[in-house]
Amino acid sequence: MSRLRFGIFLAPFHPAGENPTTALQRDLELVAHLDRLDYDEAWIGEHHSAGSEIIASPEIFIAAAAERTRRIKLGTGVTSISYHNPLWVAERMVLLDHLTRGRVMLGCGPGSLPTDSMMLGLDPTATRELLAENLDIIMRLLHGETVTATTRTHTLVDARLHLRPYSEPLFDVAVAAVASPTGPRQAGTHGIGLLSIGATLSPDGFDALAHHWGVVEERAAAHGQSVSRADWRLVGLMHVAETREQAYADVQHGIEQWFRYFQKTAAFPQMAVEGGDVKEMIDFINDAGIGAIGTVEDARRQVQKLWDQSGGFGAMLLLAHEWANPEATKRSYELIAQHVFPHFQGGQVTHAQATLDAKERAAGKREDYAAQQLEAVATMTERYQQEVAATR
Numbered sequence: 001m002s003r004l005r006f007g008i009f010l011a012p013f014h015p016a017g018e019n020p021t022t023a024l025q026r027d028l029e030l031v032a033h034l035d036r037l038d039y040d041e042a043w044i045g046e047h048h049s050a051g052s053e054i055i056a057s058p059e060i061f062i063a064a065a066a067e068r069t070r071r072i073k074l075g076t077g078v079t080s081i082s083y084h085n086p087l088w089v090a091e092r093m094v095l096l097d098h099l100t101r102g103r104v105m106l107g108c109g110p111g112s113l114p115t116d117s118m119m120l121g122l123d124p125t126a127t128r129e130l131l132a133e134n135l136d137i138i139m140r141l142l143h144g145e146t147v148t149a150t151t152r153t154h155t156l157v158d159a160r161l162h163l164r165p166y167s168e169p170l171f172d173v174a175v176a177a178v179a180s181p182t183g184p185r186q187a188g189t190h191g192i193g194l195l196s197i198g199a200t201l202s203p204d205g206f207d208a209l210a211h212h213w214g215v216v217e218e219r220a221a222a223h224g225q226s227v228s229r230a231d232w233r234l235v236g237l238m239h240v241a242e243t244r245e246q247a248y249a250d251v252q253h254g255i256e257q258w259f260r261y262f263q264k265t266a267a268f269p270q271m272a273v274e275g276g277d278v279k280e281m282i283d284f285i286n287d288a289g290i291g292a293i294g295t296v297e298d299a300r301r302q303v304q305k306l307w308d309q310s311g312g313f314g315a316m317l318l319l320a321h322e323w324a325n326p327e328a329t330k331r332s333y334e335l336i337a338q339h340v341f342p343h344f345q346g347g348q349v350t351h352a353q354a355t356l357d358a359k360e361r362a363a364g365k366r367e368d369y370a371a372q373q374l375e376a377v378a379t380m381t382e383r384y385q386q387e388v389a390a391t392r
Contacts, residue, residue: 007041016051043077049115075105082130109176188219193231230314237291
C-alpha cells in the first residue's frame with residue numbers, strides 16, 4: 001500500500017438556530033488544528049439554503065483558512081459550478097492558487113441541495129447537464145485556451161485567464177461522485193480526480209465503489225486520458241475515543257440533530273440514514289458499514305475495508321460533523337492522526353512498525369545493556385575513589 005493521505009470534507013453541519021458567527025470560527029479553528037496534526041487536505045463545501053451547511057463561498061473560507069495554516073491543502077468541496085459563470089470559477093481558483101502558494105484544490109459538482117438550485121430556476125437534471133458543459137469550459141481555460149461558448153446560463157466571448165496558475169502543471173481538480181455515473185464519467189473524460197461522497201455514505205453506495213473507478217478508467221481510455229487512483233478520494237464517517245463506550249457517550253451530544261437534518265430537511269436521498277433513537281443511529285453507522293464510531297482499531301478496520309472494497313485509493317477524507325462537543329471532536333482527530341495514519345503511511349514498513357521494531361530491538365538487548373550500564377557506573381565510581389585517594 002502506498003502512502004494514504006488523510007483529510008476532512010467540511011460541509012459544514014451546524015444545528016440551525018445557533019450563532020453562525022461562532023460556528024464559522026469553530027470551523028476555521030478545526031482546520032488550523034488539523035494542520036498542526038499534519039492532515040493532508042481539507043475540502044470546504046458550498047451551500048445556500050436549509051440553514052445547516054452555512055458556508056456560501058468555499059473560496060472565501062479558504063482564503064481565511066490559508067492565513068491560519070502552513071501546509072494543509074485546501075479545496076472547494078465542492079464548488080457547485082452549475083450555479084456560476086465558468087470563467088469566474090477558473091479566475092477565482094487561479095487567484096487562490098497564487099495566494100496559497102500552490103495549496104489550493106478545485107472540487108466540482110452540480111450542487112447537492114435542490115433548495116439551492118431551485119432559487120436559480122434550475123432542476124437537478126439541468127444542474128448535471130450544466131456540470132458537464134461548465135467543467136469542460138473550466139478545464140480549457142485552466143489549460144490556457146481562449147474559449148467562446150454559450151450555455152443555458154452564460155455566454156463567453158474570447159474568454160481567457162489573465163493569470164497563469166501558480167501550480168505547475170496545474171493544481172488538483174476533482175469532480176464529485178454521489179450515486180449517478182455523472183461524476184466518474186467527467187473524471188475520466190478530463191483525466192482529473194474523483195471525490196466519492198455518497199458512495200461511502202450509504203450501503204448501496206459502498207457496494208458501488210469499485211464500479212465507480214471502473215467508469216473512470218473506461219471514460220479515460222475512450223478520451224485518451226490517464227488517471228491515477230492516487231487522485232481518488234473517499235469520504236467517510238468516523239468518531240473515535242479511547243474506548244468504544246466513551247465514543248458512544250461522546251456522540252450523544254449531536255448525532256441526533258445530524259440524522260434529523262438528513263431525515264427531515266435536506267432532500268438528499270443518497271443520505272437516507274436510518275435510526276429513531278441515538279442507539280439505532282450509532283448502530284446504523286457501524287452495522288451498515290458506512291462508518292466507525294468506536295476506537296482507533298475500529299477506524300483502522302473501516303479504512304482497510306474501504307481499501308479492499310474499492311481496490312485502492314489516494315485519500316481518506318473524514319466527513320466533518322459535530323456529533324461530539326468541540327473538545328471530543330478534536331480529540332477524535334488527534335487519535336486518528338496518532339494511531340490510524342501510521343498504519344496506512346510509510347510504504348513497505350509503516351512509521352508505526354518502525355517504532356515497534358526499535359522497541360523490540362531495545363527490549364532484546366536490555367539485560368546486556370543494563371549490565372554494561374551498571375559496570376560503567378562501577379568503573380567510574382572506582383576511578384573517582386582512586387583519584388581521591390591519590391590526592392591525600
